[in-house]
Amino acid sequence: MNFMEEKFQRFDSALALVCDDKQYTYSELSKKIEEYKLQIKDKIPANSVVSILSDYSFESISLFFILYDYKNIIVPITSTIKSVIDEYQEESFCEYTIKIEDELVIEKLNQNNTHDMIKNLQENNSSGLVLFSSGSTGKPKAMIHNLDNLINSYKEKREKSMNMLVFLMFDHIGGLNTMFTALSMGATLIIPKTRDAKTVCELIEKYRIMVLPSSPTFLNLILISGEYLNYDLKSLRMITYGTEAMPQSLLKKLKDTFPKVKFLQTFGTSETGILTTSSQSSESLYMKLDDENCEYKIVENELWLRSKTQVLGYLNASMDSFTEDGWFKTGDLVEEIEDEYLKIIGRGKEVINVGGQKVLPAEVESVVLMMDNIEDCMVYGEKNAITGQSVVCDIVSKIEITQKELKKQIRAFCKDKLDSFKLPTKVNLVERTNFSDRFKKIRRKD
Secondary structure, eight states: OOHHHHHHHHHTTSEEEEETTEEEEHHHHHHHHHHHHHHHTTTSOTTOEEEEEOSSOHHHHHHHHHHHHTTOEEEEEOOOOHHHHHHHHHHTTOSEEEEESSSEEEEEOOOOOOOHHHHHHHHTTOOEEEEEOOOSSSSOOEEEEEHHHHHHTTTTOOOOOOEEEOOSOTTSHHHHHHHHHHHHHTOEEEEOSSOSHHHHHHHHHHHTOOEEEEOHHHHHHHHHHTGGGSSOOTTOOEEEEOSSOOOHHHHHHHHHHSTTSEEEEOEEETTTEEEOEEESOTTOOOEEEOOTTEEEEEETTEEEEEETTOOSEESSSOOTTBOTTSOEEEEEEEEEOGGGOEEEEEEGGGOEEETTEEEOHHHHHHHHTTSTTEEEEEEEEEEETTTEEEEEEEEEESSOOOHHHHHHHHHHHHTTTSOGGGSOSEEEEOSSOOBOTTSOBOOOOO
């Protein structure tokens, strides 16, 4: 029995999970784990590579901790698209797959290949975790963690009674961080049936949720929808945000809307794990990376990390993002001020090059979002025969307006707030900006 299961037994009658309006205690979670152990004991050998085809549920969480206890290498897959499932199982060298129905449906896959990093985990009797990058640019990378090492970083979490909503998905490092944090503290994990503004606001009211982990894109959707006006959200004590740069103007709107809520910027990557951070204030985008398990440095404005919980490597890609001495190049551009406070100002690959001048999309978005008649915007670069690239802005407008008039208003508003080369040269009226199922902006590429 691992230390997490020992904690589950100690927390006993405390409420562990709420899923589909059904409540489960830690005692019930322990019993489900024991029940599933009997179902898989003779069907899946220890140290096998096993995919779980599910998002969060009482059953999938129980199954996760059994496989962890049996030193399996776990591949959580939330996609329901067969071609994606097949690709992920192939790229992660899966030997078994499990679907959760009335009973567990276990299938042995035709897998004759493996990888040295998988062999190394198996030879050391260590559990593993394989996560995939979002794949918004090119082929998704299969990242492999030593799961023992990752979960052990939650061992000393102090017991705390609180309700937390898990927002990011079962195959996302941020979502798993919420699960590990909540369950290692004896807190209650609230699992939304769907990830939309109405459902999330409804759950906050119903279960008096205190902590909401989210992304800037989703938080803006809550404001746009107006659903926060339809529910009592007074239980909220903290909103954490990450996965992409937060526009300063959006943070101000959020703080004005939820004045009593503390806003904390989180930071982490699938490669390094989620780090402990502290924001300069709820109104500030500056934060400290004060995690004893991680060190950082800034190289040509790019944040580099080296952590005790970082991946062993990629199963299907080169290690170009890592230096020989173990530093991970995050691709995030940062600005540093006194007392080691950092601000994420954008992704290096998203910088727009206008005639040699660099434009950060988040900076332009923050200014545009200050306009009263703008609900949402997304800025990206397009090829330009003269300047190399030009600044393009997709806009969701609150009012009926022509594209020509909107462009005129935006350029006039931004004229004294941005350098001339940063002004949008093209404006598109759209019904919604483009974002992934993880509520992260997908900026168009040339």
